[in-house]
Amino acid sequence: MRLSRKVRLLAALLVPVFALTACSGGTAGGDGGEVKITVWSWDGTVERAVPGFEAANPGIKVEVVNAGSSQDEYKALDNAIQAGSGVPDLVMFEYFAVPYFAIPGKLADLGEFGVEKFKEDYVQGAWNDVTVNGKVYALPSDYGPSAMFYNAATFKKAGIDEPPATWDEYYEAAKKIRALGEDYYIAQDTGDIFFLLSLIWQAGGRPFKVDGNKVRIDFTEEGTVKAVAFWQKMLDEGLINTKITAWSDDWNRTLNDGTLASQIMGGWLTSTLPERAPEAAGDFRVALMPQWEKGDKVGAANGGSAFGIPAAAEHKEAAFKFLEYFTHGDGLSSRVDAGAFVPNTSVLESETFQDKAVEYFGDQKIGAVLAEASEIVGDGWQYPPFFEWARSIYGDIASPFYTSGRISLTQILEQWKQRCVQYGNEQGFEVS
Known part of the structure; x- marks a missing residue:
């Protein structure tokens, strides 16, 4: 399998035997009995690691359950914690959801499992995403550095020989x-908050500042204003398709026929684009996001997830063993082979990853581009701890503007801010 030599070497160096006290949860079969852990995950690659883990850890059985993606899973977890029963041992979270449960x-x-030793094997952006108030509450499992996926054939038809280096x-x-x-x-845009935030992120805007229970929201910083004004110009001049929604059949059709020439999304799009636009095989390429200043190399992130252990989990030690196995042990290679885009530097910097020519992308070595995109993600970004709610309400606020054609990003963001302030304060945070 690809990367097996590097991953096994890393595992040999980084997998000590933990001497944990009883406060860390149930034992991993240490009393001669069998422990069964429940893992909530919508990432299908995690299940690929189970057979190898169980073979190496005969005292632990792993059940992977899809408890629903995102909002559905988080609600189910909250309900289980409140009920005091049915709490899983390991749970998948989008990065922005980690603070909601950690705070x-x-x-x-x-920290009790010695996770600091893994810090150097992650790109800085991913490690920051799982660190809340100086403590690590999850381990990154996949990542979404923002990149530009573009149809080189359409670009050439328009007289564009190289992907745009600047905005x-x-x-x-x-x-x-x-x-x-x-x-x-x-490109298209029907109110994608993650794209807009990645634009702001790259421009240096940091609209959310979180300090414990205190949250400040500000869309008037210089970087934020610059990014919003640029995209407003694109919308005002009719250069963006505001009728086609991402992930729709129309989106697939326009990606297939080349009339939608590019998309700026997370690196994970490499795994789904070939399925959505098979007729465009060989035409698409991957490039870094355009820069605000020529010669700069600054990026942003769009999506990604991590796994954490609920404080009420029964078998913490066994759960961590599995978490370590599929994020750093032999289970990592099986996930990479299955298409997971992981933020591990041991993978991203490997020749196997960077030198592989991908047929769908015209034999481009896209791994090298995405590895660089992962390394240049701007630091200091934060999400408010109630962002899961915030992102869902953003669509409700933005939709009337996009439907009417009178799009004002400034008005959308101001309304969004007011709703977030109200909601956050109602939930017990100090939001201003």
């Missing part, structure tokens, strides 16, 4: 692509 003490501090070049490219015909656009 009120619903997640175990993984000014992107703007000029958008006009050339729009000139190809009524259906041609450089």
Whole structure:
């Protein structure tokens, strides 16, 4: 299997036998009995690691359950914690959801398992995402560095030989692509908060500041204003398709026929794009996000997830053994082989990952591009601990603007801020 030699070497160096006290949870079969742990995950690659783990740990059985993605899973976990029963031993979280469970003490501090030794095997952005108030509450399992996926054939048809290196070049490219015909656009947007935030993130804006229970929301910083103004110009000049929603059949169709020329999303799009746009095989390429200043190399992130252990979990020690196995042990290679995009530097910096030519992307070595995108993610970004609610309400606020065609990002963000302040304070946070 790919990466097996490197991953096994890393595992040999980083997997000591933990001498944990009883406060760390149930034993991993240490009393001669069998321990069964329950893992909640919507990531199918995690299940690939179970057979190898159980073979190496005969005293532990692993049941992987899809308790629903995102909001559904978080609600189920909250209900189980409140009921005092049915709490899983290991749970998948999007990065922005980690603070929601960590701050009120619903997640175990993984410091007791010596997780600091893993810090150097993660890109800085992913490690920051699982660190709350100086403590680590989860281990990253996949990552979404923002990158530009573009149809080189459509770009060439518009007279564009190279992907735009700056946002000014992107703007000029958008006009050339729009000139190809009524259906041609450089990108689409129907109110994607993650894209807009990645634009702000890269520009240096940090609209959310979290200090314990205190949250400040501010969309007037220079970087934020610059990013919002740029995208507002793109929308105002009709250079963006505001009728087609991402993940829809129309989105697939336009990616297939080349009328939607690019998409800026997380690196995880490499795994789903071939299925959504099979007719465009060989046409797509991957590039870094355009930069605000020529010569800069600054990025952002869009998505990604990690696994944490609930404070009320019964078998913490066994849960951590499995967590370690599929994020750093032999189970990591099986997940990478299955398509997981992981933030481990041992993987991203390997020749196997960086030198592989991918047929769908015109034999481009996309691993090298995405590895660089992972390394240049701007630091200091934070999400408010109630962001799961906030992102769901953003769509409700933005939708009328996009539907009417009178789009004002400033008004959308201001309304969103007011709703977030109200909600956050109602939930017991100090939000301003």
